[in-house]
Amino acid sequence: MRRLAVLMGVCALGVFIGSRTGWGLRVVTTTTDLAALTRAVGGEHVDVHAIAKGVQDPHYVDAKPSFIRKVNRADLLIFNGLELEVAWLPLLIEGARNRALTPGSAGLLDASAAVNRLEVPLGEVDRSQGDIHPQGNPHYLLDPRNGVLVAQLIGDRLRQLDPAHADNYAAAQVQFAAEMGSRIEHWEHRLRAMGSISLVAFHRTWTYLGSWANLRIANYIEEKPGIPAGPRHLAALVDQVTAENIGVIALAHYNPTRSAESLAERSGARVVVLPAAVLAFDDVATYPDVFERIVSVFEGWEVAGSD
Amino acid sequence: MIPKCLAALSASVLFVALPMYLRAQSTTVTGVSRAANPAISANVLYLAAVSLGDSEVEGEHAEGGDEHGEEAPGANVQELELRLTSFVDPHVKADITLSTHGIAEAEVEEAFVTALGLPANLGLKAGKFLAAFGKHNPLHTHRYPFVERPLAHEDVFGEEGLNEVGVELGWLLPVEWYCELVGGAYNGDNPILFHSEDEEDIAILGRFRNLVDLNDATTLEFGVSGLTGREEESRTRSNVAGADLTLKWSPLETQRYKALTIQVEYLHGDMRDNTRSGGYGFGQFRLSRRWWVQGSYDWVTEADHTTSHTRALVAFVPTEFQALRLQYGATSAKGADTDHRISLQYNFTIGSHPAHAY
Numbered sequence: 001m002r003r004l005a006v007l008m009g010v011c012a013l014g015v016f017i018g019s020r021t022g023w024g025l026r027v028v029t030t031t032t033d034l035a036a037l038t039r040a041v042g043g044e045h046v047d048v049h050a051i052a053k054g055v056q057d058p059h060y061v062d063a064k065p066s067f068i069r070k071v072n073r074a075d076l077l078i079f080n081g082l083e084l085e086v087a088w089l090p091l092l093i094e095g096a097r098n099r100a101l102t103p104g105s106a107g108l109l110d111a112s113a114a115v116n117r118l119e120v121p122l123g124e125v126d127r128s129q130g131d132i133h134p135q136g137n138p139h140y141l142l143d144p145r146n147g148v149l150v151a152q153l154i155g156d157r158l159r160q161l162d163p164a165h166a167d168n169y170a171a172a173q174v175q176f177a178a179e180m181g182s183r184i185e186h187w188e189h190r191l192r193a194m195g196s197i198s199l200v201a202f203h204r205t206w207t208y209l210g211s212w213a214n215l216r217i218a219n220y221i222e223e224k225p226g227i228p229a230g231p232r233h234l235a236a237l238v239d240q241v242t243a244e245n246i247g248v249i250a251l252a253h254y255n256p257t258r259s260a261e262s263l264a265e266r267s268g269a270r271v272v273v274l275p276a277a278v279l280a281f282d283d284v285a286t287y288p289d290v291f292e293r294i295v296s297v298f299e300g301w302e303v304a305g306s307d
Numbered sequence: 308m309i310p311k312c313l314a315a316l317s318a319s320v321l322f323v324a325l326p327m328y329l330r331a332q333s334t335t336v337t338g339v340s341r342a343a344n345p346a347i348s349a350n351v352l353y354l355a356a357v358s359l360g361d362s363e364v365e366g367e368h369a370e371g372g373d374e375h376g377e378e379a380p381g382a383n384v385q386e387l388e389l390r391l392t393s394f395v396d397p398h399v400k401a402d403i404t405l406s407t408h409g410i411a412e413a414e415v416e417e418a419f420v421t422a423l424g425l426p427a428n429l430g431l432k433a434g435k436f437l438a439a440f441g442k443h444n445p446l447h448t449h450r451y452p453f454v455e456r457p458l459a460h461e462d463v464f465g466e467e468g469l470n471e472v473g474v475e476l477g478w479l480l481p482v483e484w485y486c487e488l489v490g491g492a493y494n495g496d497n498p499i500l501f502h503s504e505d506e507e508d509i510a511i512l513g514r515f516r517n518l519v520d521l522n523d524a525t526t527l528e529f530g531v532s533g534l535t536g537r538e539e540e541s542r543t544r545s546n547v548a549g550a551d552l553t554l555k556w557s558p559l560e561t562q563r564y565k566a567l568t569i570q571v572e573y574l575h576g577d578m579r580d581n582t583r584s585g586g587y588g589f590g591q592f593r594l595s596r597r598w599w600v601q602g603s604y605d606w607v608t609e610a611d612h613t614t615s616h617t618r619a620l621v622a623f624v625p626t627e628f629q630a631l632r633l634q635y636g637a638t639s640a641k642g643a644d645t646d647h648r649i650s651l652q653y654n655f656t657i658g659s660h661p662a663h664a665y
Contacts, residue, residue, distance in 0.1 A: 053523065056559045063665045064526060065485035065518045072428065072479055083660070087627075090662045094400075094421070095430075097479055102424040103394065127628060127657075227626065228596065256564065256596075 025162045028074040030085050032278040033141045036287040041155035041172045045165045054279025057254040063088040071096035081112035082138035114153040115146045118207050130224025143208035144291050148180045187295045199248040202255040229259050241267040252276035345393035348658030350449045352385040359647040384410050386448045428479040438469040439489045439514050440532045441549045441572050453618050454634045454650045458607040459585025463576040465499040485518040500545040501536030510536030528553040545578035566593040583609045614640040629655040
């Protein structure tokens with residue numbers, strides 16, 4: 001019994017020391033995109049940690065108990081929402097036993113609240129449609145304008161939770177919006193120079209990107225969201241790509257390449273791997289880097305296509 | 308029990324259909340709202356098994372007091388599980404699992420509440436649930452790595468597993484790795500371990516669980532568990548101790564396509580007049596998105612009599628909502644012919660999206 005008391009005393013001391021050593025608000029985000037946006041508006045006043053690494057497909061992340069440790073210590077947990085993380089986040093939150101993160105509390109922030117959702121299914125939704133997201137397509141951060149909206153939402157929540165630095169967050173919000181505004185204008189200018197681009201995608205990853213960048217997404221390699229292509233679907237895709245003269249098959253960095261390569265070989269289209277998240281590649285380190293890379297890749301294949 | 312299960316099913320049908328009819332009317336007037344209905348999911352397991360040769364081992368072992376949960380040869384519904392989950396209010400979440408064994412009987416497999424927002428990293432679970440002993444005991448049937456439970460679990464905890472009415476308090480220790488201490492107290496009513504009419508006789512469980520990240524792709528988990536409870540009739544105490552080790556590997560870039568799990572668990576039970584001990588070791592390897600291959604060895608020893616079980620399994624998992632698994636198992640014991648058995652198991656899940664426990 002005495003040993004137990006000593007053990008508990010040591011642990012209590014650990015909690016005390018642990019709570020003293022952290023600087024700023026501890027923010028955990030589910031994705032690297034949300035972490036980048038949080039850093040952009042939080043600056044030095046927040047300590048940000050992303051659960052999914054940039055290279056990972058955020059639909060499928062193992063709910064490792066080590067993440068429970070991170071969530072346990074968070075003052076704020078920011079998630080993408082629209083059921084992107086439905087397979088793993090609930091277990092992390094429940095396991096974390098963090099009083100700041102009980103359902104409905106200010107410590108939980110659903111970033112999707114900031115944006116206009118696309119592909120919200122009309123009518124009945126069921127799994128005959130594949131892994132459909134009943135609340136809409138969750139890849140909204142691939143429209144840079146949504147990144148600005150989400151950063152504003154995050155900044156507002158930081159101001160609420162950490163009023164001592166409210167002015168810093170407000171200034172960073174304004175600065176980020178201005179910086180993104182001019183970058184977006186520049187990207188749009190470059191995109192307009194290219195005209196409309198037709199492509200086949202792997203998954204419904206580029207819906208928001210497409211609506212911003214004027215992409216025509218002709219079809220998907222997945223037969224239905226989350227359902228791999230069968231040979232018949234691939235054969236139909238080959239016909240479509242050939243008939244419509246589609247030059248590009250656009251994969252997200254975490255998509256498997258085999259079916260896309262087979263389609264490319266049979267149709268003559270090219271496979272292009274785009275970053276779908278911050279830190280998808282080592283040199284895509286910030287949120288604007290994602291779009292800089294995507295627009296550059298588009299320009300690259302425009303040049304290649306005209307050869 | 309069947310009428311209860313039917314009642315639950317028909318109630319859920321009513322809950323869907325009736326509000327549609329009444330939608331035009333205000334729920335303030337009708338008092339019929341489905342806005343706060345629990346999330347419902349159902350899982351069904353079908354099992355077809357063929358025994359190649361005599362099942363002497365099974366018979367032999369049956370003399371020891373129980374069978375090894377293997378379904379009769381032929382095609383059967385192994386289990387139907389209906390799960391309801393909802394928040395009771397802002398403080399408590401409730402989970403109810405009704406399950407059937409075959410199609411003959413239904414039972415309340417789990418019915419428990421989890422307290423939300425307790426201070427000091429505490430978690431509290433109360434009701435009837437699978438106790439937090441080791442790695443295999445807390446699993447529902449459709450989450451078993453192989454078609455049946457390991458022999459040692461079957462013989463030490465009984466056919467239903469350690470599934471008691473009680474409370475469990477878990478404490479997440481404030482250290483750098485995942486470290487959890489669980490204490491449980493149950494109204495001991497296990498057919499093998501303990502049974503007592505005396506309300507002061509409670510069974511006590513302790514579990515200590517650690518998980519460390521070796522790197523981004525690999526984790527190592529180590530746990531020890533202990534359980535003690537009193538058997539009124541024989542005036543003895545049953546004690547069970549267990550240890551488990553799990554290594555998991557899954558590269559982040561291809562988490563859906565490649566994975567490896569290696570797990571070993573050992574159990575030692577002192578109960579009534581005998582001692583039973585045993586354990587299992589298995590490996591699961593994900594070859595590709597849809598294919599898994601697995602192998603396991605498990606054994607149980609009771610009074611110098613050892614029964615062992617070797618299994619190999621191939622799983623085809625088209626989506627996370629269904630799986631088809633083909634298993635070969637060989638059960639052998641000293642002085643008996645080896646029983647060879649081929650099992651084909653199919654399972655599907657419908658309804659609310661289940662999160663995937665690590």
